[in-house]
Amino acid sequence: MMSNFDVLPGAEPFIQEGGKVGVLVSHGFTGTTQSMRPLAEAFAKEGYSVYAPRLKGHGTHYEDMEQTRYQDWIASVEEAYAWLSERCDKIFMAGLSMGGTLALYMAANHPEIRAISLINAAVEVPAMEGVKDLQDVRFLDAIGSDIKKPGIVELAYEKTPVASVKEILNFMELTHKSLNAIHCPALILFSPEDHVVPPNNSQIIFDHISSDEKNIIELPDSYHVATLDHDQQRIIDETLAFFHKFE
Structure with missing residues (x-):
């Protein structure tokens, strides 16, 4: 089905060709590339495609x-x-929230991916489960902009389609089941105070992936959209250092 809607300013894809090492960067559910642009730009500045x-x-x-x-x-x-x-020749992947879920999915299905960086990745969100029983409701409230830093707003939808919540629930279940198929190095970054994805998701991922090399790092000064929050630079620095180890 063709979309009749224009792309919102700031939601465009970010594409920059650099060297022979690539980084695939994914935003999250109801969000846009705006939440990941600081990381994408930092990776491009390092010479990555x-x-x-x-x-x-x-x-x-x-x-x-x-x-x-x-x-x-x-x-x-x-x-x-x-x-x-x-x-x-080599590809890394970084993702926020459902972007992290997508990174896990890709790592399970593309074992050649060198390493992944997950920021508040989602594999189970019990608070969403009740949506499965909703029949006559099309839209719920927004879930975007869970950010601690004052004055920062995530470019995300003001409503959340019920049909889409049902889709992400199915996708998280699928990804959860395939965690043991992941063997690539994984950097797992999480906010202990996250109002969208329960912080224990990061521990679940850490415990169930088969990777020999896996690190878990706390982002103490950020909420869910940590890539736009106080810990943004830390995420960039930790991810770059991690990727450099496996180039």
Whole structure:
């Protein structure tokens, strides 16, 4: 189905061709590339080839998102991965929230991915489970902009489609089941105070992936959208240091 909605300013994909090492960067559920642009720009500045796709149905209008399925979000990331694969010998991936879920999915299905950096990645959100029983409700309140830093706003939808919540629940369940298929090095960053994804998700991921090399780091001064919060520079520095080890 074709979208009749324009892409919101700031929600465009970020694509920069650099060297032979690539980084695929993914934003989260109902969000946009705006939340990941600081990381994408930092990686590009280091000389990496960087692709931060706009996930299908995102960055336009919540009615557009309502029409998409989790397979569409995977397809958006696979398309970016294909672009990087044509240009790069090695590929890393970084993702926030559902972007982290997508990074886990990609690592399980593309064992050649060198390493992943997960920021408040989601594999189970019990608070969302009740949505499965909703019949006559189309939209819920927004979940974006969970940020501690004053004056910073995430570019995200003002409503959340019920159909999309059902999709992410299915996608998280699928990804949760495949965690033991992940063997690549993983950097797991999490905010102990997160009002969207329970912080214990990071421990679940740490405990269930099969990676020999896995580190878990706390982001004490940020909420869910940590990439736009006080710990932004720490996320960039830790991720770059981690990726450098596996180039």
